[in-house]
Amino acid sequence: MATGCSNDSAQKQKNTTNKQDTHAKKSIPNIFTNKQSKQAFKQTIKLNHDEEDKHILGRSFFTIPWSQAPSATSARDGLGPLYSANTCIHCHPNNGAGIPMKNGFISRSLVMRLSIPNIQNVDNDLIEKNGFVPEPTYGGQLSLHSNTNTPFEGRISLSYENIILKYEDNSTCEIQKPTYSIKNLQYGEFDKNVNIAPHIGLALIGLGAIEMIEEKDILAKEDIYDKDKDGISGKANWVYNPESNTTELGRFTWKAAAATVKQQAANAAHNDMSLSNPIYPGDNCTDKQTECLEANKGVHDFDLPMYRLDAIAFYLKTLRIPRERKTANFAKGKKIFNSLGCVKCHTSEYKLSDGNTIKPYSDFLLHDMGDALSDGHTMFKANANEFRTPPLWSIGLYEKASGKMALLHDGRARTIEEAILWHGGESTTQQRAFKALNKQDRNYLIEFLKGI
Ligand code: HEC
Ligand code: HEC
Numbered sequence: 001m002a003t004g005c006s007n008d009s010a011q012k013q014k015n016t017t018n019k020q021d022t023h024a025k026k027s028i029p030n031i032f033t034n035k036q037s038k039q040a041f042k043q044t045i046k047l048n049h050d051e052e053d054k055h056i057l058g059r060s061f062f063t064i065p066w067s068q069a070p071s072a073t074s075a076r077d078g079l080g081p082l083y084s085a086n087t088c089i090h091c092h093p094n095n096g097a098g099i100p101m102k103n104g105f106i107s108r109s110l111v112m113r114l115s116i117p118n119i120q121n122v123d124n125d126l127i128e129k130n131g132f133v134p135e136p137t138y139g140g141q142l143s144l145h146s147n148t149n150t151p152f153e154g155r156i157s158l159s160y161e162n163i164i165l166k167y168e169d170n171s172t173c174e175i176q177k178p179t180y181s182i183k184n185l186q187y188g189e190f191d192k193n194v195n196i197a198p199h200i201g202l203a204l205i206g207l208g209a210i211e212m213i214e215e216k217d218i219l220a221k222e223d224i225y226d227k228d229k230d231g232i233s234g235k236a237n238w239v240y241n242p243e244s245n246t247t248e249l250g251r252f253t254w255k256a257a258a259a260t261v262k263q264q265a266a267n268a269a270h271n272d273m274s275l276s277n278p279i280y281p282g283d284n285c286t287d288k289q290t291e292c293l294e295a296n297k298g299v300h301d302f303d304l305p306m307y308r309l310d311a312i313a314f315y316l317k318t319l320r321i322p323r324e325r326k327t328a329n330f331a332k333g334k335k336i337f338n339s340l341g342c343v344k345c346h347t348s349e350y351k352l353s354d355g356n357t358i359k360p361y362s363d364f365l366l367h368d369m370g371d372a373l374s375d376g377h378t379m380f381k382a383n384a385n386e387f388r389t390p391p392l393w394s395i396g397l398y399e400k401a402s403g404k405m406a407l408l409h410d411g412r413a414r415t416i417e418e419a420i421l422w423h424g425g426e427s428t429t430q431q432r433a434f435k436a437l438n439k440q441d442r443n444y445l446i447e448f449l450k451g452i
Contacts, residue, residue, distance in 0.1 A: 031209060031356055033320035038400040041095035041205055043320040051318065058315025061308050062088045066273060068147040069296045078303025081150035081295035082143035082284055084108055084272045088312075091201035091272065095319065096401025098201030100178075100411040106156045109201035110411065111272065112142040112182065113377055116193045128247075129240045131257055131380040135194050137187050137288045141271045142196075150291040151186035156198075160412075165421050168436045175418045177372075178410060187289060197377035199254050200411035203401070205394050207252070207261045208317030209358045213350045215249050221347065221363045232344050232426045234365035237388070239380045242266075243279050251364050254409040255379040256388035262313035266304070269312075275303035321358065322394045325451045333448025336441055340433045345389040345426075360391035361452060370424025375409060385425060396450030416446050 033043040044055055065087040066079035079086050091098050091109035098109025114135035118127060126133065134140035138153050146152040160176035167173070180198055182190070219236055226233045237250035241259040243266070250256035258264035263279065270280035281302070285292030304312075324330075337343060346361040366386040374385040382388075387409055395416065399405040405414060413419035423431040434442065 031206075031321055031358075032323045034323055035320075036322065036325060036397060036400070038094050038096075040322045040394065040397050041203065041319065041401055045318050045320050047318060051314075054311050054314050055318050056315075057308075058311035058313070061304070061312050062315055066275065066303075078275050078297070078300070080145070080147040080274050080283075081292045082146050082153060082289070083274045084111055084141070084144055086145075086273065088268065088273075092204050093403070094401040095204045095316075097203040097398050097406060098411065099402050099404045099406040100158065100198075100200060106158055108144065110156065110158075111199050111201070112156055112180070113197040113199060113375075114138050114140055114142055114190070115195050115197070115377055116191050117195070118378075119193075129242070131239060132378050134286075135191055137286060138185075138190065139284065139286045141284075142182060143274075143284070146292075147295060150289075150295050153187060154182045154185040157181045157183050158198075165435075167439075167442075169438050171439060173417055173421060175421055176412060176414070178412050195376040197375035198410040199375070200406060200409065202253065202390070203394065203398060204316055204319070205391065206321040206358060206360060207319075209321065209352060209356065210251055210360060210364070210391070211261060211317065212352045212354065213251075213358075213364070214353070217350055218249065218251075218364050221365060230341075230344065231429055232341075232367065234345065234363055234367060235381065235386070236364075237366055237379070237381045250380065250382075250388075253379075254387055254390070255377070255382040256364060256366060257379040257382065260313070261316050262309060265312045265316070266309055269304050269309070277302050277304040277309055278306050279309065322397055324359070325396065327447055327451050329444045329447045330451050331448075333444040333446070333451075336437070336445045337448055340437075340445075341430045344430075346392055347389075358393075359452065360393050362389045362391040364388060367427065368425040369422075369427065372424050373408065373422055392449060393452055395452070416449050417442070 031045050033040065035043055047055055064076065066076050068079050069077040085091055085108040099107050100110045101107055115132045116135055118133050143153045144155060159179050163175050163177055164172050165175060180196055182196060221234055222236055223233050224235050237256035238247050239250040239257050239259055241248045241263050243263055248259035250259055252258040252261065252264045258267060266277050266279035269275040269277050270284055274284035276282055345363050345367055347363040348361055349357060349359050351357050366382050366388055368385045369387055370385060376384045378384060407413040407419040408422060413422060420431065420434050
């Protein structure tokens with residue numbers, strides 16, 4: 001059987017008959033799955049009863065829609081007044097990546113971050129803790145939805161221009177360049193220096209394992225001033241984590257602006273759904289949004305108290321990672337991936353303290369990707385052109401989970417090939433080397449990427 005968690009039952013049987021084996025298996029928890037269906041990112045690792053309860057509780061907060069206060073179901077009220085979606089799973093379909101358009105409409109998984117340049121009246125505390133200066137009236141993110149009596153903030157408008165790129169062998173590939181604007185603003189004009197930065201929901205794979213990677217293993221690859229002169233620098237993002245009240249290594253989100261899964265879950269709850277929580281208290285209103293400030297609030301101190309946040313983070317950290325799916329030309333494609341230098345940023349392997357080896361294909365560092373990919377947005381140490389190398393594991397299963405493939409920070413690339421062709425800045429040499437490959441080698445590389 002090629003798919004399904006067939007290993008589990010096989011292993012259980014073995015464990016009852018062979019005690020030694022039980023011990024060996026225990027020290028290396030089974031964090032992987034063979035599932036390849038659209039459920040591939042939703043498989044639970046082996047847990048004891050208490051842990052399983054916590055996982056299920058977290059899953060329920062992650063998947064069940066929240067409602068506006070006051071509501072009959074006070075366990076789940078507190079949504080809004082301003083929000084982007086009413087459940088986490090909406091932007092992470094089947095725990096996979098978001099897509100920019102759905103049924104001809106802008107999808108909710110496309111989030112528009114708003115900021116203004118940090119020029120005058122620099123508020124050092126704000127920059128240190130928030131990482132950027134939010135738009136004064138609308139805040140750090142455009143809310144597309146709202147509760148009764150509170151106007152929503154605005155709508156996103158998106159159009160694509162098709163561009164034909166040529167390979168050295170003269171064959172071509174069409175990529176699509178997005179243009180974004182905001183319409184129907186409900187609280188007046190934006191600040192004239194506003195920057196709008198579209199970010200698409202990320203696939204939620206192996207987050208617990210990523211948190212376990214030792215900091216020194218990530219920092220070892222930093223080369224801020226490109227001392228080895230390979231054209232690739234790599235810089236860690238250092239971000240404020242309100243939970244610990246310290247600056248920590250950023251590992252999560254497109255700009256590596258969150259240190260832990262829990263911090264990002266709390267941030268998403270606050271900014272995407274306006275659920276107040278102990279890490280990001282208060283509602284997601286600016287002091288200029290009176291209706292938002294005066295709206296009904298949930299009946300509890302926090303819409304998401306700490307035990308709920310813990311459960312959500314626990315749920316995401318106790319999901320299995322799909323195993324590699326090696327097809328006929330996997331090894332050939334891997335050779336090309338290494339020889340082109342993709343692996344310089346998409347680092348393949350890490351050994352974790354629990355004995356597991358994971359292959360996320362990311363260095364979790366920031367790289368300048370050139371002007372064509374720039375989102376104009378700074379976040380802590382990440383500049384306008386800089387993004388965290390996204391993990392590539394399970395990229396071949398994205399389409400199954402989300403129904404469509406949408407890669408890069410705003411989901412502009414419809415295929416792996418398009419995503420590679422957008423690479424610029426520090427990855428220009430690798431992009432050119434890809435364009436110089438013949439069709440067969442390009443296909444081997446893509447076959448490999450679909451199987452990792
Ligand atoms: C409106 C859409 C939306 C909703 C709702 C949403 N997310 Fe996200 N999520 C995103 C986007 C967009 C990103 C990337 C953020 C960025 O880079 O700016 C993201 C990133 C993440 C990440 C980081 C993953 C990684 O690999 O770095 C985690 C974890 C996460 N979300 C968890 C949650 C949780 C938990 C909830 C519910 C409380 C939630 N999200 C609700 C859109 C959403
Ligand atoms: C200098 C570092 C660097 C190099 C070299 C590099 N990449 Fe990337 N890669 C990135 C970053 C950063 C992004 C995210 C860019 C964005 O979202 O705008 C990315 C995105 C991707 C994506 C899309 C992933 C997703 O989840 O959206 C794919 C696929 C990819 N790279 C494959 C490759 C291949 C294949 C090569 C070699 C030809 C390569 N990369 C070389 C840094 C690099």
